[in-house]
Amino acid sequence: MTFPNKRIEKYYTLYQELLSFSGVSWWLIDLEDNSNVFYCNSNMRDMFSLDSNTLQHSVSKTCPIAGDYNKNIAVKDAHKAKRIFEDYCDLRLGRIDEYHNRFPYYDANQGEILYFTSKARAILRDDCGNAQLLFGIIERERTSAKLFKLSKLDALTGLNNRREFDSQLDFIINLARRERQLVSLIMCDIDCFKAYNDFLGHYQGDQCLIQVSQAIAEVCVRSTDVVCRYGGEEFAIICYGQQESVSQLAEDIRLKIAELGIPHPRSKSKIVTLSLGFTSCIPSNFTSAKEIIQKADLALYQAKTYGKNQCVAFDNQLVEQESQLTQQG
């Protein structure tokens, strides 16, 4: 074994002796030597399929938490990734003594998402309190995988819930900004749903929501489409890098719901229909999730006022019309 300096050799050998229990995984980073290299024991190498021929691994490329999480579908969670990164920075700067995280990891060999807890401490610090040597332990969580997945889903429809929508939209906007790709948002709302509920009851209303959700999910087949229940009888679809027109996808969804032919005794068309508003952009540094939602919402509002059961694209003229109406009002 070759170590770049005596300090790493000393601590690596020490932990190798002290923590040789089966199943314990640990890592070391010497920030003064190279903050982009971590050393770990064989348990950790096996667990994350790291190169077993070397003790040195790249933080930015192969670290299961900090490594290129854009490629790791499990950590497609902008909020979580940000929190983990902030903890790491706080630890380095001496603002906290240790961190304790949970993180999901996509295991390509098993083809499933595994869950881990991660704890780390600064073993050595300089006079200003900045960490010099970091040490961490990673443990596999065995029971939380299902719970973690469930916490992202809406209980009634099984679609992604609102919290997951917020997280995915942030993540996809950031990704699209970096990759100069299109991000689109379609907002859909069931027409006259209050009348449906009032006339047929809430149980029937729930069944209708389930049917509509399934139908929307069936139309949005691309692996990058994220279908969510935005709230109540409103659904949102986030699309990344849509090549064909998003207006076609919106129209396909509208048609699919109409084709279901769910009877609606209190609507003009006598069936359940959907109104949709959508917007697309290649995000700039100033594009926010809030702005994209507002645009798609405004287009949806127009679809409602134009007579429902239709798709409307966001257009800047809608903003002008809206502000004129507000002034007149």
Ligand SMILES: Nc1nc2c(ncn2[C@@H]2O[C@H](COP(=O)(O)OP(=O)(O)OP(=O)(O)O)[C@@H](O)[C@H]2O)c(=O)[nH]1
């Ligand atoms: N059954 C059921 N109803 C829900 C649920 N969430 C929201 N709703 C109902 O959805 C209805 C939405 O009504 P409104 O916001 O007035 O909209 P609308 O009647 O669809 O009118 P338009 O949007 O203009 O077509 C309300 O009656 C809510 O009670 C749910 O989980 N289950």
